[in-house]
Amino acid sequence: MDLSAELSEFLRSRRARLKPEDVGLPEFGRHRRVPGLRREELAQLAGVSVAYYTRLEQGNGRNVSMEVLDAIARALRLSDAERAHLTHLAKPTAKKKQHRAAITRPQQVRPGLQHLLDAMDGVPAFLIGRRGDILAWNRLARALMGDFAAMEPQERNMARMVFLGDHARDLYLDWECKATEVVSVLRLYAGCYPDDPALLALVGELSVKSEEFRSLWAAHTVTDKGHGTKRLRHPLVGEMTLAYESMKVAGGDPDLMLVTYQAEPGSASADALRLLAQWGVEEPADTLT
Template sequence: MDLSAELSEFLRSRRARLKPQDVGLPDFGRHRRVPGLRREELAQLAGVSVAYYTRLEQGNGRNVSMEVLDAIARALRLSETERAHLTHLARPTAKKRQRAAVTNRPQQVRPGLRHMLDAMEGVPAVLVGRRLDILAWNRMARALLSDFEALEPHERNVARRLFLDPGVRDLYVDWECKAVEVVSLLRLYAGRCPDDPELLALVGELTVRSEEFGVLWAAHTVADKGHGTNRLRHPLVGELTLGYETMRVAGGDPDLMLVTYQAEPDSPSAEGLRMLARWGVDEPADA
């Protein structure tokens, strides 16, 4: 992945989403030729020369200081996640390149982690790795989300299933929101590991096979997976409203995440999970 092009497109997309009135500048309405702020306006807000900012937006981030990046991030009103993404794109260090090289090695799930998943009875849980690959799951996750065991290994990927599997699309009540979240996570990973060949292959495949993915990928939104709520339309127990929590797994692999799902106590969704626990996995979610 070309970091210079990524840096250029990211800065342009962030500048385009800001309106002059958002930053206290006069708006000349229909006389503006570009969406969002002009380069000159952004440079003024960041306290850098127009020529300097133009070079940066053209993808030339060589020798840019953290002070300048922080000033541009403030002017663009970037979130903390977006700031980190900007830094990954503009200042790719040797250490980051070394980490990216590690992505060619298959990820391993320790036996202890698998035992932990199995012990989490009543709590759907999955281990998600690089590129949002689904590496391990417990019985409840299989009953709630999908029959992962019936899938080929390359098909066990959150993004691939969300955009290419109609059954998974139907599972999410707010599919559009879930799609934005997933693409934003892939974008964040791409900034950290731009040389990952499997990521490039995945993005290429999804761009060709899903117009919706292509549109979202071009938007350059980035977000880290943390916590939130998913509304699911389960074929066996009906609609479920479940919170999810994401935790990084210690042990030397920064790209391994544990994701768990839970319902509010004494809610209809909690009863739905109990029903799934009783029924087991004879009929998984997308059967």
């Protein structure tokens, strides 16, 4: 993945989403030739010369200081995840280069982590790794999300399941939001590991097979997997609103996340989740997420 091109496209896309009135600038004239802020307007807000910002937006991040990146991030009103992404693109470090050597090795799930998942009996929980790979899960996650054990390892990937699977659109009532989230998290990972061959293969496959993925990938949206709610429609227990939490797992692997789902106590969703837990998963519902 070409970091210079990624830096250029990311900055252009973030500048295009801002209007002069969004940042307190007057808008002169009724017609603007470019969407969003002009380069000179952004440079003025960031306190850098137009020539300097132009070089950066053209993908030349060599020798740019963190102070300048912070100023540009503030001017563009970047989120924390977007600010981190900008730094990854503009200032790849030796540490990141060392990580690239490790990304070709399969991620391992310690037995203790699987035991933890299994102990979370009333909570759907799973471990997600690089590129959105589903690495381990518990009984209720399998009942809620699909029979991971019956899938080929390369198919246990959140992006493949959302864009290429048969059931994600039925399961997620807000499929478009889920799709945007999946692509945005994948974008953040791509900024950290642009030379990951498996990532390049995944993006290539999805770009060929899914027009929706191509469109979302081109938008350069970036976010980190955090917390929120999901509205689901399960074929056995009906609609549920579940809160999810994402937490990094300690132990030396920065790309391993624990994801859990839970329902509000006393709610209809809690009843549905409890019913699903009691249903048994000897033959889990044929759904994917």
